[in-house]
Structures are given as structure tokens and as C-alpha cells.
Amino acid sequence: MRRVWIVGSSGAGKTTLARTVASRLELPHVELDAIHHQADWRPLATPEFRAQVEARLDASDRWVICGQYVSKLGDLVQRRADTIVWLDLPRALVMRRLIARSLRRVITREELWNGNRESWRGLTSADPEENVVLWSWTRFAGVRARYAALFDEAPPHLTLHRLRSPAEVARFVHDLRL
Numbered sequence: 001m002r003r004v005w006i007v008g009s010s011g012a013g014k015t016t017l018a019r020t021v022a023s024r025l026e027l028p029h030v031e032l033d034a035i036h037h038q039a040d041w042r043p044l045a046t047p048e049f050r051a052q053v054e055a056r057l058d059a060s061d062r063w064v065i066c067g068q069y070v071s072k073l074g075d076l077v078q079r080r081a082d083t084i085v086w087l088d089l090p091r092a093l094v095m096r097r098l099i100a101r102s103l104r105r106v107i108t109r110e111e112l113w114n115g116n117r118e119s120w121r122g123l124t125s126a127d128p129e130e131n132v133v134l135w136s137w138t139r140f141a142g143v144r145a146r147y148a149a150l151f152d153e154a155p156p157h158l159t160l161h162r163l164r165s166p167a168e169v170a171r172f173v174h175d176l177r178l
Contacts, residue, residue: 001025001083001159001176003057006066008087009143010136011098017087017169018066024176025064030056032067034113041116046072053077070146078150083159086147087169091140098136 004027006018015031022029035052036044044052049072057063057080065077078084104110105118112118118132128134151160163169 002027002062003081004064004083004085005077005081006064006085006087007068007143007147008089009091009094009140010132011094011101012087012089013097013169014066014087017085017173018064020173021085021176022064024173028060028063030063030065031113032065032069032073036067036069036072037113037116039114039116049073050076068143078155078158082157083161084150084154085161085163085172086151088144088147088162088164089166089169090164091137093166094136094140095133098133102132 001021004018004021004025006014006021008014015033018029018031021027030053032053035056036049038044043049049069053069053073053076057065057077065081102118102123105112106120106123109117122130123133125131126134128138147162151162154160161172163172
């Protein structure tokens, strides 16, 4: 594993797993959310976003990247990855974790990227574009369908890991080797 792409629903634990994998394998970590979400949650324009992601991928032949943004990046990450790790955890578990994480972030005022913080207003919004819990809920089935299809017809250059439970994630991390 030299170029690892970690995917899954919002709140599934992509960034946490990516940090762990990057640390264990001594690889640079690239977080797509940190590139995409500019100050005041403004999205980076697609051409600039693609250019910045491509520059990060070109900077090293070894990396762990987390996040999807397939609508903006197409197959840019997939073409360069040698391994895809899909966190395909149950929806109830993802939602429980996501709500707890979001509440913690609101209460502690934790800064995420570029000065952005989750807010009570965002967490209570009925708009999935502003509420990460609704975002994850409304997109969960689509994310699952996208990666199920990819895993069914994956290009031969990819090693695939579909992790469906916390125990499978723990085994995957335990088995990582430099």
C-alpha cells in the first residue's frame, strides 16, 4: 500500500482511519475536506480544487487520501490509487458517531479547516447542504451504491478492502505493515 484512498459516508471515520494508516505506514495524509472547504465554508472552485488535489498527489508517489468529491474530481484519485479502503459501516452506527462528533465539535468550538467550525445553526438546519448529519443521511444509500458498483468492477490495479464493522476496521489497522 503506497497510494491509499479511504472512502465512505460522512461520519464513517475516514479521516481517523486515514491518519492512523498514514502514521503506521509513514505516508503523507491528504484530507480532501481541508482543501475543499475554504473560510466561511466556501467551496473551492472545481478547477482550483482539482489542481490542488493533483498537486498533492504529484508531490509524492506515496500518500493516504480521505474523502470522495467524485462529482468534482471524477476518477482523478481512483486512477492514481493502488488501494481503496471503503468504510461500509452500518447507517445507525455512522449516525450515532456523527451526531456525537458534531455535538462535541459545536460544544468545544473545535476548528476544522481554514477557520471553519460546526455550529448549532448548522446542526439544526433542515438543509443538508448546511447540516452534516442530514447530508450523511440523505447521501448514505448513494455512497454505498457507488462503492458497491466500483468494488464489483474494480480495475485490476486496485487492492480493495471493504470494512463493514468496527472489528474489521480494527483488524485492518492491526494487520498494517510498513
